[in-house]
Amino acid sequence: MIAKMRLVNLTADKEKVDEVLSKFVDFSGFHPVDHQKILSTVHGSSTFENVNPATELLEEIREIEESLNLTLLPVKVKTITHNLDEMHQYIANSHKEFKVEFDDIKALEQENSNILIALKQLENLNQLDLSFDDLFQTKFLSVRIGKLPFDSIERINYYRHKPFIFIPFSEDKDTKEQWCLYVTSNEFKREIDNLFTSMYFERVYIPEFVHGTPENAKEALREVIVKNEKEIDEFRTILINLGLKYQEKLGVIKSTLEFIDLMYKAKRHVVLLGDRMSLSGFIEANKVEEFKNIFKDMESVQIDDNDALSDKRFNPPTKLRNNWFSKPFEMYVEMYGIPTYGGIDPTSLMAITYTLLFGIMFGDLGQGLALSLIGFLLGKFKNWSLGPIITRIGLSGAFFGILYGEFFGNQSFLMPLYDKLGISFLPFHAMSGGNTMTLVLMSVGLGALLLIMSIGVGTYYKFKAKDYAQAICSPNGVSGFLFYGYILFGIVGTMLLQIKGLFSIVPVILLIVIPIILIFLQEPIHRKFHGEKMFPDGIGGFLTEGIFELFEIILSYVTNTLSFLRVAGFVLVHAGLMMVVNTLANDGQNIVALALGNLFVMGLEGLLVSIQVLRLEFYEMFSRYYDGDGIVFNPIS
Secondary structure, three states, X not given: OEOOEEEEEEEEEHHHHHHHHHHHOOOOOOEEOOHHHHXXXXXXXXXXXXXXXXXXXXXXXXXXXXXXXXXXXXXXXXXXXXXXXXXXXXXXXXXXXXXXXXXXXXXXXXXXXXXXXXXXXXXOOOOOOOOHHHXXXXXXXXXXXXXXXXXXXXXXHHHOOOOEEEEEEEEEOOOOEEEEEEXXXXXXXXXXXXXXXXXXXXXXXXXXXXXXXXXXXXXXXXXXHHHHHHHHHHHHHHHHHHHHHHHHHHHHHHHHHHHHHHHHHHHOOOEEEOOEEEEEEEEEHHHHHHHHHHOOOOOOOEEEEEEOOOOOOOOOXXXXXXXXXXXXXXXXXXXXXXXXXXXXXXXXXXXXHHHHHHHHHHOOHHHHHHHHHHHHHHHHHOXXXXXXXXXXXXXXXXXXXXXXXXXXXXXXXXXXXXXXXXXOOOOOOXXXXXXXXXXXXXXXXXXXXXXXXXXXXXXXXXXHOOOHHHHHHOOOOHHHHHHHHHHHHHHHHHHOOOOOOOOOHHHHHHHHHHHHHHHHOHHHHHHHHOOOOOOOOOHHHHHHHHHHHHHHHHHHHHHHXXXXXXXXXXXHHHHHHHHHHHHHOOOOOXXXXXXXXXXHHHHHHHHHHHHHHHHHHHHHHHHHHOOOOOOEOOOOO
């Protein structure tokens, strides 16, 4: 359901604005109106144009928290006890003191990072017995160390007559590259460098802090890393002590700044007119008295509350309020679009139909219970929004698993239970030859009932919104309900109940032809209801366009109904997949194969069925009775 709103207008003396806002931000359920609409319609009104002074300071505090991995506990602030200059100075002093150690840690970590890169390079140069100091300090020779692709190694032989010495080292089989070294004289340096560049030679620069042979250098660098890590630990200990020293005061300052920040955010919505200020917004009806009590001690404050739709300039926001079972499904509804205020909240209906359809398509007692347990754990310990939904649909899958006689794909496990209870008509094995057509017809029938229900719900809310033209003539109104409903009734009555005369001339004209004519004329009739010209583009143009639209509407009834065949399809898919799993597991003899197969089917089918049911909800049902054009309730605090 949608929470009832009230439009509240708070007015007070202009000089009391800070006092009012300091109390106002303590209330957590105020959705402000678009104050620009007030400014554009009320002559002489204005608003505050102040820069938020807390923004920059809050960024500095958050930088301190991030740098030190420090958690500043929130403090309840109702009044501002520190001025901005004092808070700025305290933050600057603490930041400066933290920064010395923090910069030292960063420098040491960067040095260790560079050393690790150098060590990785040295691993590929183990075969080099020369000292790097001797190698790179030669006066007349140039030495290059790097990597060559395997494809380029063979080309070296073509250039053996050139003035260079090529020495290969280790191979990197992952990147298909050869670590190597070449030496040339300074006289031919440019020519040889260009030659190796043409062979895609990638030069690697040995850091200046690397000395001695590769083996000696690695040992020395590891010692440096150990030394640096020890210093980092010492600096971190200093930072922890500093954090404890400043934590309490910084926590108070952060909470104060957040309080100021919230006040300035609220101040943007304040409208000034003469020596008075006003703040307008929407509050849940059951919280209006709580809001009034906040300002009961302020004589200059006046609060008026009115019906949410009393001011046509503002569209009330929508806040969904559902029971424990339906509430998790609000996520799906908001994904499609929030309902308009005063309209229909489809959450409860969706929760029931989604759970029902998933259970039918997934049906397996063992897998359903396992899925439900996984959803419960994810929701409880990971606070995952899909967790509660998975819990509900998992239980539905388990229930239908009892009807299908499926327990982790085993179709004989539940037979003793049915025999003991004397239930002869269960289990309903989908793969049995006699049940397949029954399952298909039941899926189409269920889809037809859900579509009829969707059209009925849409019709009710169109009448409630006093949109009589659409309520009567729309394909999702009375005309559509009669046309689609009577055709379904006629087919079932004629073929299954053997009722004669259902498609005789009189009922066909009254319940099929006339509704089709009304659907065909829905737009002209709608324009007539609103005092507009019925055929603004001429009758000819209307007829051409209307015939194609009518064909599309009739076709949509057929395609929407047949779309529910996927329900039967996934029941058969599940049964088929589990037959394959049981075959691979040698009818349960191979426990590992059975477990892995069940996990695979549960994950794959759970995902696919969830998506397909969501598609049925959105495209086949929501499209007939729901439009998500509302505004989300978004309170200031």
